[in-house]
Amino acid sequence: MEKLQRFGYPVFFAVMAVLPHLLNPRWQAVAITFLIFAVVALSQDIVLGKCGMFNMGQALFFGLGAYATAILNSKFGWPMLATIPVAILVPALFGILLAGPIVHLRGDYLLVTTIGFNIVFVQVLQNDLGGLTGGPNGIFGLDAMNLFGLRLASQVSVYYFAFAVLLFTLWLMHNLETSKAGRALHYLREDQLAAESIGINARVYKIFAFGLSAGIAGLAGTVYATQYSAVSPEAFDFIQSVLFFSIVIVGGSSVPGVLLGVFVMFVLPEIFREFATWRFFIFGFAMILAMILRPRGIWPAKFGRIPAYLVKESKHGA
Incomplete structure (x- = not known):
């Protein structure tokens, strides 16, 4: 699979670079949504795949980013480009605050808790918090994104913006994989007790994973708001979180x-x-077959366990 990845990435990027010129408007919209969902799913993979935490509320962070962009643009007149840092920081900070009291939960308990947060978030949006969220109808009529003089008024231009965001996310994922933090998350997924025995602070790294994951999802929310020039609560409900969760489970924890x-x-x-x-x-039947035949996903990552000598050294030192 490593050889396939080495040759597959250039082919994938080349195809994606010319794809919008080969599609009609309907399929251009599908391609843009594919890119947006890929970014959100990659952010989901940080928590679910890399760290092994059952988060079923990723649409919450996706929606926070989209609504941050929509509110700042429609209510306060911010240019769409200027909303991007806020659309990243607000979900990231919320992810950190949310993770603080719940990272000690495991399995089904964490799953149910994140579902609850997602449901509460949608209810808050539907109730038109402070007159800002537009209630059930959401917010419409957002301005087109203007990238330093380049106005993204066509689907093709929005596609390349979404593609650039995906490339940026892939760069972040690569750096995470090769970093100390990335190895720590892998170790926590495989054996938390052993990871803690060699000095890995599980709480800190889990909160870091939630914050990074939420920030990337918020960035995808900005692209979503750019694509549709509108946001509404049903786009970020629990069903969307199920989709992102299922993508990682079915596809496997790898890019x-x-x-x-x-x-x-x-x-x-x-x-x-x-x-x-x-x-x-x-x-549905295909998913059942995939889980039976490929329980770690169609294309899983190879997770390395903590080297035994590190655990032995840690115990000996203790």
Whole structure:
């Protein structure tokens, strides 16, 4: 698989670079959504795949970024470009604050807690918090993104903006993988007790994972607001969180796995939309088969366990 990745990435990037010119407007919109969902799913992978925490509330952070952009642009007249730092920082800070009291939870307990936060978030949006969120109808009529004089008024231009955000996210993921923090998250996923025995602060790294994951999802929210020039609560509900969770589970915790997961869970249903009566049955059955035959995902990452000598040295030193 490593050889396939080495040659597959250039092909993937080349295809994606020319793709919008080969598609009609409907499929250009699908391609943009693919890129947005890929960014959110990669952010989900930081918490779920890399760290092993069952977060089922990623749409919350996605929505925070989108609403931060929409509110600042529509209510306060900020240019769309200027909202990007806020759309990253607000979800990141919220992710850190949310993670503080819950990172000690594991498995189903963490899953249910994050579901609850996502449901509360949607209810707050629907109740038109402070007259800012627009209630059930959301916020409409956002300005087009203006990138230093380049106005993103067409779907093709928004596509390349989304593609640039995906490339930036892939760069971040690569740096995380090769960093001390990335190795610490892997170790926590594989064996938290052993990781703590060699000095890894589980709480700090888990909160870091939530914050980084939330910030990236918020960035994707800005792209979403740019694409549709509108935001509404139903776009960030619990069902969306289930989709992002399923993408990582089905595709596997790796960059190719996540991209493949987005294709399987989002693009294929769009391709078979004309078979609406049967498509969910077919894909539900396919998911069951995938979990039976490939329990770690279609394209899983190779997680390295903590070297035994490090654990022994730590215990000996203690």
